[in-house]
Amino acid sequence: MYTNILTAKNNGITTITINRPSKLNALNKETIQELHTAFKTANEDVATKVIIITGSGEKAFVAGADISEFADFSVEEGGKLAAQGQALLFDFVANLSTPVIAAVNGFALGGGLELAMAAHFRIASDNARMGLPEVSLGVIPGYGGTQRLPQLIGKGRAMELVMTAEMIDAATALQYGLTNHVVAQEELIPLAEKIASKIMKNSSVAIGAAIRAVNACFEDGVNGFEAEINEFGNCFGTEDFKEGTTAFLEKRKAVFPGK
Ligand code: COA
Numbered sequence: 001m002y003t004n005i006l007t008a009k010n011n012g013i014t015t016i017t018i019n020r021p022s023k024l025n026a027l028n029k030e031t032i033q034e035l036h037t038a039f040k041t042a043n044e045d046v047a048t049k050v051i052i053i054t055g056s057g058e059k060a061f062v063a064g065a066d067i068s069e070f071a072d073f074s075v076e077e078g079g080k081l082a083a084q085g086q087a088l089l090f091d092f093v094a095n096l097s098t099p100v101i102a103a104v105n106g107f108a109l110g111g112g113l114e115l116a117m118a119a120h121f122r123i124a125s126d127n128a129r130m131g132l133p134e135v136s137l138g139v140i141p142g143y144g145g146t147q148r149l150p151q152l153i154g155k156g157r158a159m160e161l162v163m164t165a166e167m168i169d170a171a172t173a174l175q176y177g178l179t180n181h182v183v184a185q186e187e188l189i190p191l192a193e194k195i196a197s198k199i200m201k202n203s204s205v206a207i208g209a210a211i212r213a214v215n216a217c218f219e220d221g222v223n224g225f226e227a228e229i230n231e232f233g234n235c236f237g238t239e240d241f242k243e244g245t246t247a248f249l250e251k252r253k254a255v256f257p258g259k
Pocket of ligand 1: 022023024026063064065066067068107109110111133134137
């Protein structure tokens with residue numbers, strides 16, 4: 001069904017694997033389109049409670065946007081490339097109501113780090129290398145990198161990383177808060193699945209509301225506190241809320257209908 005990605009569904013988790021290892025999983029146009037379809041499908045699937053995004057092979061999560069595709073672009077084409085990519089993939093992923101965990105298993109550079117940053121949070125293997133090398137190519141990050149990196153690690157560190165175009169290792173990424181955990185490569189997917197299984201015990205409807213409320217903190221012109229009040233209030237009208245509170249009062253584990 002897909003040329004450049006693999007998808008697998010297991011126990012409420014859809015794992016999407018970018019599968020162009022010979023190009024270090026670089027994001028060409030077709031891969032971005034396929035990722036859009038796969039994320040959309042998983043988000044609409046009621047049986048999928050968590051999405052894990054990772055890269056195939058042992059070397060790379062994603063080594064960036066496919067440089068061979070845009071090397072001869074005009075100003076207009078460049079702008080369109082960024083706008084389309086953000087709409088189809090990066091903003092799209094950030095705003096999904098299903099939690100997305102990026103399992104960074106090697107190089108996450110340029111568009112690769114931007115994809116990992118669009119995910120709701122990140123975990124990494126100890127061989128991970130992260131960076132935004134765009135200025136070394138005469139361009140800047142165009143898939144949200146100049147916005148999400150300072151949000152995640154602070155302005156000063158983001159400025160240094162962007163200006164030097166250098167990579168940081170997994171330990172530094174952990175110290176910066178760019179990744180939540182660092183483990184050996186063979187433990188990466190098991191850790192993602194372990195965290196996913198904890199998330200899945202909770203109300204998927206409430207989690208979707210929480211994602212929207214947290215994202216509101218970073219949206220221009222949106223009052224996050226008001227967004228939170230609104231989302232909080234709406235929870236009271238859900239079957240999950242009835243089940244969650246009833247189960248607590250009846251001293252049993254909640255079985256959320258996800259509605
Ligand atoms: N776009 C297109 N192709 C890419 C790519 C990218 N972003 N990153 C890697 N590749 C390709 C290489 O061209 C090479 O293809 P080839 O075998 O057909 O020549 C293949 O992937 C393997 O990469 P290679 O450079 O040989 O691996 P390496 O281990 O020597 O170096 C990196 C790894 C990540 C340091 C290096 O590939 C690199 O700097 N990539 C570009 C990173 C970047 O600038 N990304 C931001 C883009 S905006």
